[in-house]
Amino acid sequence: MSGSDSALLLRDFVNTYDVQCDIDEFGAPSDLGGWLSEHGLAAPGDRADEFDLGIAVALREGLRAAMPARREPCDRPDHLDGLLAGLPLRLSLDGPVLVPVHRGIRGALAGVAAAVVASDADGTWARLKVCQEPTCRWAFLDTSKNRSRTWCSMRMCGNRTKTRAYRERQRVSD
Template identity: 45%
Template sequence: MGDQTDLAFQKEDQVIPPALRLIRDFVNTVEFQEDDERLTSPDDLRDWLDGRHLLDPGAVATGDDLDFAITLREGLRGVLELHAGHDADPAAIRRLNDALADLPVRISFRVDEPGATEAFGLVPAGGDAVRRALASMLDAVRQSTEDGTWPRLKACARQSCRWAYYDHSRNRSSRWCTMAGCGNIVKMKKAYAARTGQSKAAQ
């Protein structure tokens, strides 16, 4: 099962668009099943953004930046849960909307790129370096919305997982990060619950 899961993730990495990869990787900076939080300090946030060339050299992240980033991350996870057809935390999405009001962005027309397929993009407009870096993710949402891939970015329906993944199935019906992993576990638990007469399968 482990090998099959690894192969599924490798296939996903081969086909996921770059804009969605950025958002997926950001949402997956925490792995709930392993209790592995990678954004535990402002320095962790700075290093993650810097590793993706989103941050100005010498920029410093603060505790407020970290809190803001985690609010943004969990709100995006809520949206991805909706993409997968299951319930999201409405409070997390409300906090996301409130946070987005504080991200400075503007439209920038790309007149210097003859033949470009996109006439404009969303770019940071002021604010400190970390907020500008986080604002760049909004353009990733815009790009994937325009090319129709945004609904394919989902969060796993297994409550203990909620891992962000790219649904590259033909009919866009995937509900789990991998069928070989969470999908099989959920189905086995539901089958066991049905056999034993339990009213609710464990997640």
């Protein structure tokens, strides 16, 4: 399973903030507009403002918090429902799919919200997870057969977590 376009869009959107390095791809409204345009959600001439940037960051972090970790139920932040209500969608029978009511940056962000429904419909929403390494929190698509993946990378985050646990066991036993 490679993942749907909607799931990959959501993963990429959440990963615009690198928790570990504290690097935000949405440092300015123009960065947000450029990212949405590059991903086909906004027209090249659409301009974001500070308010749009605030909505995008809140949506990104709300989605990060809502992505299921392991098999635990979705822990949706309280403000996410209100935020999503401000990004109206309508049903189009061409698919059928949800499409943004408005154009521009706000419509593009509504397109990100519509990707949640599309990825849930194709079964990939449950496979979108956030790395359990507290310093990482990178979003990834769990393509393992039994959906048991915990870290974005076993080589990096998995190794860190296991090494830390090993050292803690050694410290306690000494």
